[in-house]
Amino acid sequence: MPSVTFWPEQAGSYAVEVDWLFFGLLLVTGLTFFLLMFLLVRFMVRYREGSRAERDLSGEKGWHWEIGWTGASLVIFVAFAAWGANLFFRLYQPPADALEIFVVAKQWMWKAQHSGGQREIDELHVPVGRPVRLVMSSEDVIHSFFIPAFRIKHDVVPGRYETLWFEAVKTGTFGLLCAEYCGTLHSGMLGRVVAMEPRDFAAWLDAQPGSDGLAQEGAALFRSLGCSGCHGPGGTVRAPPLQGLYGHPVPLADGRVVTADERYIRDSILLPKAEVAAGYPDIMPSFAGQIREEDLVRIVAYIKSLASDAPPSQVGSRTP
Template sequence: MGSLQLLPPTASAHAADMDWLFAALLGTSAFILLLVFGLMILFCVRYRKNSKVERGNRLGRTWRVEVAWTTATFIAFLGLYFWGAELYVDIHSPPKDATDIYVVGKQWMWKIEHPGGQREIDTLHVPVGRPVRLVLTSEDVIHDFAIPAFRIRQDALPGRYETLWFTPTEVGDYRLFCAEFCGTWHARMGGSVVVMQPSDFQRWLDSQDPGPSLAQEGEALFRSYGCSGCHGGAGTVRAPRLEGLFGRPVPLEDGRTVIADDRYIRDSILMPKAEIAAGYPPVMPSFAGQIGEDDLLKLVAYIKSLADGTAGTSQAGSVERPAQ
């Protein structure tokens, strides 16, 4: 039945930082608890009804005491806040060289697609020591991709891309859970994260039957959905060219500027009227309801690959390169 384990495995750089934060929170709480419980017990014993102890000179100006403990408490709380906030900003700032892996949640499984086209269900293979960025979405209800050994989790929302990144530091098998209630088999919607040596990971990738890469499949879809008709440059309609687009700022018709990231590409396919690139007529039809989440991910991967000419393994750091 297992022993009384106290801490989960610590398998990422962030997990180690988090355990220090946990220690700080525990230390502060233990101090306050000992103070309050200590005083309560002391007073209850010393000033019990039948004790004859001296009770003169009660605290007079209570507001001084009040201001003192209010200020002290607040300052201690602020320290904890900033510590946690700094780590939170950190886990929302993926490094530029992170590998993107796509995750689609659906009742009740996780579908995972590697950039090379390898697919897996409920298991995520990653190499040790390399940053990985997960792009999460859902086909139905809200799910949550949780890896306690890395101390991170993120909701996977239908209709949105959310991201989550980590750098595993320990080889091993770790638990993967769905943490947002999603229906009957919620408790069984999980599996494992397998952290491997890079060479083993490469062997694993090669042993899978990848077929075409995500970007290559995206390219085929790009033609079959007719996107290339306008965006390919040969058509009669003037549409933005997509080469070199990904990761760059896009000036919009309404004066704003957005970065062309996964979300922008996805939203532009489904809701093309929402954020119109400056200088182009808003003539693109919406593909909402016609393209599933799987195909959307492939299209995004293809457009991402156009930025740097690779098969979509990485987009960032390449935005300065000239388009093909």
């Protein structure tokens, strides 16, 4: 069971910076608090009823004090906001070579799927020194993915993908918690993150009962769910080929152009009416409620895998 300490170990790439930011805010707000309390008490004593302190100070307003403290606090707090925003933006811009792991939250467990098809529950194995990008979704209610030692916490909301990246900087076992009240056994929704040397991680992956890989499993679903009947070669209706889709801009019927990321693919399957590819009939049925989150992950992985082995000519010829 993960223990929650006031100052958890610093095991993730953001840990040191988040701690400095937190410490800096604590220091500045702490100093402000003590200064205010000091002045409060001082003035209470000085201007208490019956004291003979001078009360008419109307002629002595000091503009340099007024401007000084207003300007200084503005600069300090805007600087903290800029620092925090910078960290925030980096959290959502994963490096291109990041290792991808899908996480599905469910009452009351964390399920992880590696691209090789390896699955784990309430455990997440990651290599150290390599950026890891998590694509998270929820099977039921809002959960919050929290690894204190990495200083990352992110809500996992049903109906959408949430992504986040980090890099473990230290091997070891760290707590994984749900930080959003999600039902009766919320407090038991605990797991652990095992950060391993890349060599050990590779060995661990090999030792898991795997499959041919997430994308392969997705390919099988793609056929069994009937997607290939429309999207496959020789399909009977005019549906866009999915080769080379992932990561590329898609012109929509309403004139918008969106990037085909995981979210777009997911929404195309569950809410096909929301974003219709330009030049195609709006006939794709919705698969909402028919595909489990874990299977969606497989289909998305399959469609993503089509991006890399697409012949270049097809990539350019998506818009009819």
